[in-house]
């Protein structure tokens with residue numbers, strides 16, 4: 001579902017990230033591509049137009065966040081607008097103070113009403129409710145039987161009788177009261193196309209049972225037709241929301257992206273397969289992130305915005321560039337990153353991080369140890385680790401409760417990191433006296449290697465804003 005759109009967004013954002021500064025031209029280009037991607041995903045033209053206009057407006061007025069790169073800011077805006085288009089907040093069912101809460105399902109034939117009724121029954125049951133499914137589709141005897149079988153599979157109670165649909169629906173609500181059921185889901189008959197008779201029937205059922213919720217079931221695979229159907233139904237029947245089915249079969253997703261804006265009613269539930277379990281409440285924000293292929297990167301961005309002190313980050317970067325990056329700076333950066341939460345959690349939220357790494361067990365204590373060792377150094381030592389001789393190493397080890405080998409290991413890693421920065425041109429070659437330039441790394445500690453401080457500085461580098 002949404003694969004092609006996801007791929008398009010991925011390409012657009014990758015290009016955007018590759019640019020340092022984003023001027024008007026770059027943003028325009030990205031917006032053109034976004035517009036095309038949405039249109040190709042069969043999103044309603046007016047919806048696309050309005051959405052792109054809003055994104056443009058916000059990008060131009062750029063709510064400049066100091067801790068995000070320009071590309072991240074654009075992505076954040078696109079994600080928020082996509083979430084809005086998909087409905088904003090997820091629908092929260094409020095149950096009738098005088099039970100039962102009646103839920104009426106309407107829709108064209110084959111849209112997935114009967115299946116959705118059973119799935120909804122199962123969902124309500126999971127919410128701790130006692131639903132009753134009522135079969136009011138009396139056009140075909142098989143329809144009632146289908147619901148009975150599905151209800152049975154879902155472990156949900158079922159009721160119907162041979163009379164007319166309005167009477168069955170009304171009778172179903174009375175039956176629910178008798179049985180002490182607190183939710184009633186009424187399945188109704190559909191037609192191949194919208195006709196007056198069908199509309200009249202659902203309307204009469206609706207008047208008879210006064211539903212708390214009327215959901216229109218629409219088949220996502222029918223694209224913009226689904227949206228037009230929704231509009232037609234909404235003009236007759238006051239809809240509370242839409243149940244979008246067969247999302248598993250719809251690679252484009254245009255219907256999902258158009259319903260809310262065109263009909264004015266949100267997607268309440270989404271069905272993604274034939275099995276009863278392939279169904280859930282619809283979460284616009286999660287769906288948007290999924291379409292944008294971002295893992296949970298937005299939570300990550302928000303976390304960074306909340307906790308990352310941009311001034312400190314900038315100070316670190318400057319010192320790096322000037323070749324004055326010391327253990328003191330390192331400690332400061334490390335603490336910044338750690339404030340964002342456990343490393344494992346952060347990696348879990350980053351897209352593109354290999355699964356092995358996401359699932360790896362990080363020993364957060366190792367970072368505690370690194371901090372302890374640096375804390376046990378004097379300011380002079382932090383500025384120029386090359387003065388840390390044997391007796392200083394013992395003192396630092398004692399002070400931090402770690403072994404001399406651990407101290408050696410940290411100094412070695414820091415020396416190597418500086419060497420790496422130099423080779424990347426981040427630090428001038430041997431022009432400064434401070435830092436680890438003069439240090440002969442690993443000299444004293446070599447040969448006594450303890451478990452390396454594997455996860456400390458190196459793994460943090462991707463988290464530093466560029």
Ligand SMILES: Nc1nc2c(ncn2[C@@H]2O[C@H](COP(=O)(O)OP(=O)(O)O)[C@@H](O)[C@H]2O)c(=O)[nH]1
Nearest residue numbers: 109110111112113114115245246271272273274
């Ligand atoms: N792949 C897939 N099939 C679905 C989904 N929802 C319903 N179906 C299938 O669509 C067909 C019509 O569903 P049904 O509930 O009988 O539609 P109704 O005529 O509106 O009651 C059935 O074969 C269902 O198994 C879905 O989300 N994904």
Ligand SMILES: [Mg+2]
Nearest residue numbers: 113114137143
């Ligand atoms: Mg049916």
